[in-house]
Amino acid sequence: MGVKSDGRPDRRHRKAKTESEVTKKVRALEKDRDAGRATTAGRAPTVEAWFDRWLTKVVAREVDENTLATSYEPTVRRHIIPGLGRHRIDAVRAEHIEDFYEHLANEKGLAPATILKVHWRLMASFQVATDRDMIKRNPVSLVAPPSGEALTEGEPLGRDEARALLRACRGRRLGIRWSLALTLGIRQAEALGLRWLYLKAACDPCRSVYDLQDLFATDTKVCPACGGQLHHEARIEWQLKHRPFRHGCEDITACTEGRHLIACPRGCEGHHKPKCKPGCKARHHQCPKRPCPTGCEGHGRECPNRVGGDYYFGRRKASGKGRGKQRLVLPIPPPLVKELRIHWQMQQHEADLAGEAWQGAEWDLVFATAVGAPIGKHTDWEDWKRLLAAAGVRDVRVHDGRHTAATILTELGADARTVQEILGHSQISQTERYIHVSSDQARAAVGRMSSALLDDR
Structure with missing residues (x-):
């Protein structure tokens, strides 16, 4: 069959009850070999x-x-x-x-x-x-992929709802966090992992590049070298991630004893809580309860000697192979630059108040706690829900802000390829899931079609 990876001859053996069956198997091997479809030597693993x-x-x-x-x-x-x-x-x-x-x-x-x-x-x-x-x-x-109809569909905000939300952002401590997300369509982890180091101002005439926070510190609004107009950009390259808890004990089996979830018995009526209303549809209250797998080594959060649980920076989702594909450069519109300047000044004031407790020098985060530490996803989610309530806007997911950005860009005339570049997707089919046609758009499109085809009947 050729040679193995170590250079030795690759010989195969076949067994059967009759000579004709063996011959058939050998010919099949030779056919695969000649067509370049031969599998690797040795017994296939489970x-x-x-x-x-x-x-x-x-x-x-x-x-x-x-x-x-x-x-x-x-x-x-x-x-x-x-x-x-x-x-x-x-x-x-x-x-x-x-x-x-x-x-x-x-x-x-x-x-x-x-x-x-x-x-x-x-x-x-x-x-x-x-x-x-x-x-x-x-x-x-x-095999045809299972139906994805039950996948959570995006529910983008309309343009009026987005405006109401941006008005509610004014005066809030982290209002710029949501203004930036709705405008640029960046992911939650990318927004929380955004560092001042990656906010830049560039001058086209002299090709100079400056850190945005350095310009804020000197209250400079034009190029210091030539006095030219600056354009501003955010380099989205990292995400803020939380390392899961793991066991730090020597005997994981003993540590997890009594903590495993077992499969529900037949006839189980669910796991509803006393406060559940009749007909509760909460998924985690219904059966079957998800049991732990055999040899489960989970439940690290409950370990008395647990390790992990810290924050770290991870690469953003890449749109291709290599470092260059993992960096997304997005322009920052002038109104957001003004908001970022005010936000930076407020953060400097918080650093003075925090004193030695300030962690901003270590993390350099644009959106941080009052002491400069990372903001967790759940805390960020709670702030989003409060913002929705304050703006009087219907309840949607944090990720729906990304869908909103894609939809509004399309409404304003951006083609799918442009939206794909802004969102940093690797495939256009992925971008199309984020673009939702509003009722107004649909009515306008049908109206134009009607005018083109039916008006002169």
Whole structure:
């Protein structure tokens, strides 16, 4: 069959009850060899063994540690390994995967969005196995992805609602945080991880670049070198992330005893609380309760010797390979520069009040607590909810601010490619999910179509 990676001859063996069956298998091997579809030598690993390697050797080098611990590993450990782990990867068929999805939906009661995430993980891992010639074809590609209808759809704010929200931002301590997010469409973690170091002012005539905070400190509004007009930009390259808690004890099994969640018995009526109203639909109050996987080493938050729980800067979601694709440069409009100047002055006042407790020198965050420390996602979420209430605007998610930016940009005439660049998406199909056609837009478009086709009838 050729040579192995170490240079030794690659010889394969086939067994069967009759000579004709053996001959058939050998000819199949020769056909795959001649077509360049031969799998690697040796016995194919089980799904469990392969996914263990995929997580630790492949995914761990491509995604952030927090994403690995909170997204990839739970999906694999809780669902994929228990359901398909005993199969050899070269023996997995499309029918096995279809039955697996049906089991997740009917027996485990998983939401379509969760099953779709399982599908993405299966597709990615089996594709790596295919690319490495461990299997001939990715069986997941033969299965239609589960319906994503239950995925949370974006609910962008209308233009009037966005204006009301921006008016409510005036005078608030972190009002500029939401003004910037609604205007530029940056993610929550990108906004919370924005540092003064990455806010720049550039002069086109003399090509000089300055830190925005240095210009604020000297109250300079034109280029110090040539007196030319400056344009301002934000370099979105990092996200603020929170490292999950992990066990710091020696015996994790003893530490987690009595803390594991077990599967609900048949006939369980749910886990409603006394304050629940009749017909409560809260998802975490209903069955089936999500049980812990076999050999669970979670519950690190409850460990008396826990480690982790600190904040750190992680690379933003990249739109491609390489460092250059991970940096997104967005222009800052002049009105926001004025708000940033006021915000910087207020932050300097907070630093004077905090004295030795000030942590701004360490973090250099644009949006921080009163002592310059990072702001957590939940605290940021609470501030967003208070802002919505103050503005009298309907309740939407923090991430819907990103959908709002994309939709309003489209309403103002920006094409999908421009919106894609501003949002930093790698694929136009991803951007299209963020663009929502408002009723006014739809009526106007139909009206124009009517004028073009029906007016002269």
